[in-house]
Amino acid sequence: MFLYLPVALTSVNTMIILGVGLSIGLLSGLFGVGGGFLITPILMMLGIPPTVAAASGANQMVAASASGTYTHWKLGHVDFKMGAYLLIGSFIGGIFGVYAIAVLKALGNADFIIKLTYVLIPLTVGGYMMAEALQSMRKARMGENAEAPKKESGFKKSLKSLPFQTDFPKSGVRHSALLPVILGILVGILAAIMGVGGGFIMVPIMLYLLDMPILVVIGTSLFQILFTVIEVTFLSAYTNHTVDFTLALIMLIGSSVGAQLGTMLSKKLDAEQLKILLAFLILAVGIKILSELTLSPSIRLAL
Amino acid sequence: MHNSRFTLKAIAVTVLTVLSALFIFSGIAFAQLNVATNQSRIEIDAFYHGSSIKISGDTDPGTDVIMKITSPEGESKLREKGKVGVFWMNTRELKFEHVPNLYLLYSTRNIKDIITKEEADKYVVGYPAMEKYISIAPIREDREKSRWFKEFVKFKEASGLYGISSGRISTTKNGGEELYNTTIDWPFQAPPGKYMVTVYEVKHGKVIGKTEASISVKRDGFVKATGNMANKNGALYGVLSITIALIVGFGISLVFKKA
Numbered sequence: 169m170f171l172y173l174p175v176a177l178t179s180v181n182t183m184i185i186l187g188v189g190l191s192i193g194l195l196s197g198l199f200g201v202g203g204g205f206l207i208t209p210i211l212m213m214l215g216i217p218p219t220v221a222a223a224s225g226a227n228q229m230v231a232a233s234a235s236g237t238y239t240h241w242k243l244g245h246v247d248f249k250m251g252a253y254l255l256i257g258s259f260i261g262g263i264f265g266v267y268a269i270a271v272l273k274a275l276g277n278a279d280f281i282i283k284l285t286y287v288l289i290p291l292t293v294g295g296y297m298m299a300e301a302l303q304s305m306r307k308a309r310m311g312e313n314a315e316a317p318k319k320e321s322g323f324k325k326s327l328k329s330l331p332f333q334t335d336f337p338k339s340g341v342r343h344s345a346l347l348p349v350i351l352g353i354l355v356g357i358l359a360a361i362m363g364v365g366g367g368f369i370m371v372p373i374m375l376y377l378l379d380m381p382i383l384v385v386i387g388t389s390l391f392q393i394l395f396t397v398i399e400v401t402f403l404s405a406y407t408n409h410t411v412d413f414t415l416a417l418i419m420l421i422g423s424s425v426g427a428q429l430g431t432m433l434s435k436k437l438d439a440e441q442l443k444i445l446l447a448f449l450i451l452a453v454g455i456k457i458l459s460e461l462t463l464s465p466s467i468r469l470a471l
Numbered sequence: 472m473h474n475s476r477f478t479l480k481a482i483a484v485t486v487l488t489v490l491s492a493l494f495i496f497s498g499i500a501f502a503q504l505n506v507a508t509n510q511s512r513i514e515i516d517a518f519y520h521g522s523s524i525k526i527s528g529d530t531d532p533g534t535d536v537i538m539k540i541t542s543p544e545g546e547s548k549l550r551e552k553g554k555v556g557v558f559w560m561n562t563r564e565l566k567f568e569h570v571p572n573l574y575l576l577y578s579t580r581n582i583k584d585i586i587t588k589e590e591a592d593k594y595v596v597g598y599p600a601m602e603k604y605i606s607i608a609p610i611r612e613d614r615e616k617s618r619w620f621k622e623f624v625k626f627k628e629a630s631g632l633y634g635i636s637s638g639r640i641s642t643t644k645n646g647g648e649e650l651y652n653t654t655i656d657w658p659f660q661a662p663p664g665k666y667m668v669t670v671y672e673v674k675h676g677k678v679i680g681k682t683e684a685s686i687s688v689k690r691d692g693f694v695k696a697t698g699n700m701a702n703k704n705g706a707l708y709g710v711l712s713i714t715i716a717l718i719v720g721f722g723i724s725l726v727f728k729k730a
Contacts, residue, residue: 172517
């Protein structure tokens with residue numbers, strides 16, 4: 169069945185869009201990522217203009233992240249306190265990010281630097297996660313106690329000396345309140361420069377720098393994404409008129425169901441398996457972007 | 472005095488005769504060519520996925536028919552993909568002027584075999600003629616124009632908005648008359664707007680007759696209401712989009728919780 173999209177001004181196969189939604193929802197329920205880096209290119213391949221693809225992708229993510237957040241919250245996997253600090257940070261970071269783009273543009277070849285971050289960030293983050301997960305699996309196989317407290321690095325020790333130390337009971341960690349705000353700012357800047365929600369940067373940061381348990385990371389990340397995508401949807405609808413609700417509605421029916429399936433699956437897998445799968449996903453995204461950027465395009469013009 | 476009145480009368484009669492002869496002869500040459508479409512209005516509803524339009528008419532025996540379907544000329548700005556270091560990325564902007572958004576060409580036979588280059592250029596029939604007609608900026612030389620025009624056509628053909636279908640118009644003889652007809656797959660990618668169907672009657676490489684019809688594409692019902700709201704009432708549209716998404720998201724998680 170085909171449906172005509174009133175804002176994108178094109179017609180799409182409903183089943184394909186539903187399938188795209190289901191897959192994106194599955195990934196977000198499983199890993200706590202928004203999937204913006206996947207939705208936009210897929211929708212563009214289906215003939216939807218890039219701005220409409222990004223805005224409608226954010227609109228459907230409102231449903232997927234609401235669905236995922238609710239279920240993860242019921243399971244006790246959402247750290248609202250941590251989430252709030254990170255949100256404040258990423259909000260401030262988003263403002264800085266917009267200025268950062270303006271500065272980059274003024275310096276020239278801004279696009280090149282943006283593309284470089286697109287390749288380098290997923291490859292470094294995914295590579296690090298993969299190496300870390302493989303190492304802990306090897307230790308477990310050699311009979312070492314994988315759960316033994318890791319030696320704290322100098323960097324982490326210095327974080328403990330920051331002011332405003334506070335407990336995050338849900339995550340079972342104690343950090344300076346400044347830490348999540350600063351990390352949130354960094355993610356916000358990067359996300360604004362790259363034009364994505366930043367879930368795939370935020371998740372590894374919560375895992376490795378804030379030492380949060382993986383299920384709480386997923387739930388808290390979805391909680392944050394919910395706010396980000398609501399903001400993006402409203403601004404896109406209000407200022408650019410680029411939200412196609414017909415498109416979003418088909419996708420979000422799929423993605424809300426997908427988010428439930430993903431959440432159920434995340435309980436079945438253990439932390440190491442989840443980390444390896446997520447590392448694979450992030451690496452695959454990096455490699456896909458790298459190949460897209462280096463292979464000759466078949467058509468040398470774009471919108 | 473009398474003589475001059477006679478001369479005046481003679482001139483008037485001659486002019487009238489010549490004019491009426493021209494009128495009659497032009498009538499013979501063009502009267503038969505006409506065009507009719509089975510729908511002149513395409514309505515885009517929620518399930519719209521393009522349309523099929525039958526276009527037919529009368530033509531003179533022994534002539535060829537070329538049909539051009541276009542949207543009004545405009546300008547189109549596209550980004551050029553260039554290599555910066557090792558990466559392919561969007562580099563400069565190219566402006567294509569005097570280009571239609573839609574350009575579909577149908578004909579009875581291969582266009583090159585029907586019409587001379589000069590006539591094709593005059594009526595902007597075919598890609599080589601269009602290449603001469605349009606302008607691209609900024610470019611330095613003709614070779615560059617040719618290269619980017621080819622890319623432009625590739626881009627438009629990939630989105631279903633440009634196409635050349637030779638031999639897709641069939642003709643049938645009906646007594647001393649000839650009928651042409653074709654069915655075109657109207658692309659769903661063509662946005663709402665007014666489109667022009669121009670039919671050329673061609674003989675010995677020259678256009679001897681020309682007629683036009685128009686097709687208007689309009690949004691209807693739900694598609695129209697939603698599109699209008701998105702453009703005119705963005706804030707309310709945004710709030711509704713978010714609210715419905717939240718309801719569906721929470722709703723589905725409640726359904727799963729019960730299950």
